[in-house]
Amino acid sequence: MSTLEVKGLSTHFFTRAGVVKAVEDVSFSVGRGKVMGLVGESGSGKTVTGFSIIGLVDAPGRIVSGEILFKGRNLVGMGEKELRELRGNRIAMIFQDPMMTLNPVLRVDTQMIETVQAHQKVDRETARQRARDTLGMVGIPSPDERLKSYPHQFSGGMRQRVAIAIALLHQPDLIIADEPTTALDVTIQGQILAEVQKLAANTGTSLIWITHDLSVVAGLADDIAVMYAGRIVEQGSVDQVLDVPFHPYTHGLIGSVPSRNKRGVPLRQIPGTTPSLMSLPPGCAFKSRCERADAACETMPALAELAPGRFARCVHPHIETLPA
Amino acid sequence: MALYLLRRLTQSGFVLVAMSLLVFLGVYAIGDPIEILISPDADQIEKERAIRALGLDLPLWQQYLVFVGKALQGDLGRSFVFNEPAIQLILQRMPATLELAFGSMLLSILIGLPLGLYAGLRPNGALSKGIMAGSILGFSLPTFWVGLMLIMVFAVQLGWLPSTGRGDTALLFGIPWSFLTRDGLSHILLPAINLSLFKISLVIRLTRAGVRETMLMDYVKFARAKGLSPFRVTFVHVFKNIMIPVVTVVGLELGGTIAFSVVTESVFAWPGMGKLIIDSINVLDRPVIVAYLMMIVLMFIIINLAVDILYTVLDPRVRLEAKA
Amino acid sequence: MSATAAVPPVETPFRRFVSEFCASPLAVGGLVVFVIIALVAILAPWIAPQNPYDLAVLDIMDGRLEPGSVGGSGITHWLGTDDQGRDMLSGIMYGLRISLVVGVGSAFIACLVGASLGLLAAYAGGRTDSVIMRLVDLQLSFPTILAALMILAFLGKGIFNVVIALVIVEWAYYARTVRGSALVERRREYIEAAMCLALPTRRILFNHLLPNCLPPLIVVGTMQIARAIALEATLSFLGLGVPITEPSLGLLIANGYEYMLSGKYWISFYPGIALLVTIVAINLMGDQMRDVLNPRLKK
Secondary structure, X not given: OOOEEEEEEEEEXXXXXXXXXXXXXXXXXXXXXXXXXXXXXXXXXXXXXXXXXXXXXXXXXXXXXXXXXXXXXXXXXXOHHHHHHHEOOOEEEEOOOHXXXXXXXXXXXXXXXXXXXXXXXXXXXXXXXXXXXXXXXXXXXXXXXXXXXXXXXXXXXXXXXXXXXXXXXXXXXXXEEEOOOOOOOHHHHHHHHHHHXXXXXXXXXXXXXXXXXXXXXXXXXXXXXXXXXXXXXEEEEHHHHHHOOOOHHHHHHHXXXXXXXXXXXOOOOOOOOOOOOOOOOOOOXXXXXXXXXXXXXXXXXXXXXXXXXXXXXXXXXXXXXXXX | OHHHHHHHHHHHHHHHHHHHHHHHHHHHHOOOHHHHHOXXXXXXXXXXXXXXHOOOOOOHHHHHHHHHHHHHOOOXXXXXXXXXXXXXXXXXXXXXXXXXXXXXXHHHHHHHHHHHHHHHHOOOOHHHHHHXXXXXXXXXXXXXXXXXXXXXXXXXXXXOOOOOOOOOOEEEOOEEEOXXXXXXXXXXXXXXXXXXXXXXXXXXXXXXXXXXXXXXXXXXXXXXXXXOOHHHHHHHXXXXXXXXXXXXXXXXXXXXXXXXXXXXXXXXXXXXXXXXXXXXXXXXXXXXXXXXXXXXXXHHHHHHXXXXXXXXXXXXXXXXXXXX | OOOXXXXXXXXXXXXXXXXXXXXXXXXXXXHHXXXXXXXHHHHHHHHOOOOOOOHHHOOXXXXXXXXXXXXXXXXXXXXXXXXXXXXXXXXXXXXXXXXXXXXXXXXXHHHHXXXXXXXXXXXXXXXXXXXXXXXXXXXXXXXXXXXXXXXXXXXXXXXXXXXXXXXXXXXXXXXXXXXXXXXXXXXXXXXXXXXXXXXXHHHHHHHHHHHHHHHHHHHHHHXXXXXXXXXHHHHHHOOOOOOOOOOOHXXXXXXXXXXXXXXXXXXXXXXXXXXXXXXXXXXXXHHHHHHHHOHHHOO
């Protein structure tokens, strides 16, 4: 049984200006110890998907349909008290901006000890020990001193490590990481990625890595799901998808990576911009930017399995590049 | 920290000097100084004697120096009405005013903070809207009128509480305080409520705004993602963040409250500094006016300094900057 | 093929402001009440049952009558009479005039002075800015009531003196508000463009810069009117405001103070209600205006 199975998840925001369909009909699964890369640009719905799984979608949004099966239990419709027992305990989340994630007026040890004590009846000293050990695990030197410090006394990379440590305190089955390295230097990014990969492999934790950066996903993930305008447009194993992308959006994304472009030739771009999620045109959401669009794209394509384990939501996929 | 204190003290020194100049100019240069310092009933010979004795025939800058010299020794003139040193009159009445001011400050926090917290956590509820509407009333209602109404309802109609004056006092550190006796408490209640009304509204609005702003912060969402109970999220994470601006404002308002007590003291015939100044203005007892002004300025400076120091204690981010 | 959408009516900023303002029934209520009060004040000489300043019609035998009783001259005193036999209702109407004139007048003058200085400070920058802002800081750090008391102590009583005192105490708020928004607007491109066109400074300040600094100014102005009215009432109550010959609501309340303990509450109570209603109405309007014009709350 996979750690996480998402089936047909739809999360909408009911604002005064209209309904924003942030996540529409999203399905994927993550196996034990596997890393799923959820890729998309801002507004694609990847962050809201993450929040939907952990149950932190706030008004005016809510999950309107679908199931989220965590080790067989459906999280959709689960009571708040049960969800709280899972959060920080069996399912943990790491946020994007480490500066704003930690409470600036509370010490680091307070913020870690409270997480331990929220889910286990242990005394303060035991909780503090656990916090100390976890900090050591994520590579923070002199953890005893660090525990007594305040968040603003840490650098960005350190702060993110603390956030990761907090996520690991109860050895969760699933960690949702929402662009955790976006706000950090490239060198620190590399370090953190390596650490996380090692930890996941050692503890069997499943990982959902939400990002807009393909290069990050390439080195880290086992599977990849590409999101656009709230829907998954391509899914498959990371090697296959990145090597031979089917969907024109994925194709364009990979093609526009600078290292893939030839010197002296203008950089390839995807023309146009993401449509507003409140007034999506009927049919394929990408058609206004796609060179392959035609009348057939006026109806929303289904996420079809075009090759074993490879899904794409397109009627004109770049399937011709696949050997027969 | 020491350097910071030193800097603030020198700043305060400058302000004190500036204010002393203003007061001096106001009393000695504008208007007839003879009228100001000498009782209007004196005849010509007494006037001339007084002029020489008070050094009024000296040039202005010399008079200022004399003024400062005397002030530093604690001599700010003698009251016409009471024929006592003005400063003594003021110091005698200070405990009464301070009691009132601190009492109202306490009430504003005890009542305003919980109400504001509730209004911030459930902004759309009927009770919240009621609280906010009430807060508008709170800072709209002219204090003196509310005082009159309080007397009318509680003293005249219901007869529960005394209408005017200060009750029995008990000594603490050699100073008579009325809150230490039951009778004293019954006398202080109405004026304290009256004086606190404006500040209660202020605290409610501040707290509510702070709570609404803080709830949107990432660290609150992260705290929830860790599975912490809503109680802890509200009363530890949110509360500690909003306390800082609230305490600062209330502290700074203390000076204004002491000044504003002139109104409440007049309505309730409370024998504090405020009533003294009103009476003095009405009979033109100008030495007392001067002494009062200087005392108020001094108090303001001390309060501002204390609040600054308190701020560095409460907010760890500022504390370390002050050290640097 | 999408259907052609109907062209929406042109939405000017003013119209949007009005529609957002009207979203709050309380604010609209405040506006309506304020208009009524203003009308009553303006029309007082014609609609008041009695002229309270005309000593000829006063009969001390009519003094301290309860609300609803009929006086010697046959007028029904709906709100009772004061110790001199003056009809409370008329007194309140005339008192409203004084309160409003002083409150609105002082706020208006303070606005002119403060806004001009604030604009100047923001536009000129440098030394001018420093000096003006120091003055503002000094003014604002001193408690309002004390400053007003001191000024009146030295100037003496009288409507004109009260207005002066209020202006001195209030101008700083306007100056600070206008300076703040002017500093922001100054960097905008349309000001640069105006400067490139070598328009005279006065024109840039008043035709270009000022209109864009208006929203916070309107909010502050509205709230300040309420404060000014309350402050004048307080000062008059303390005996340092308007003279007895032209009583404002504050003075009327003061007159009734001594009768409260003997149960003749109406002499203080009704003027107080009138004062209260006026101030609350203005604050309700100001509160909604602030929410509507607050850029940070815009979604």
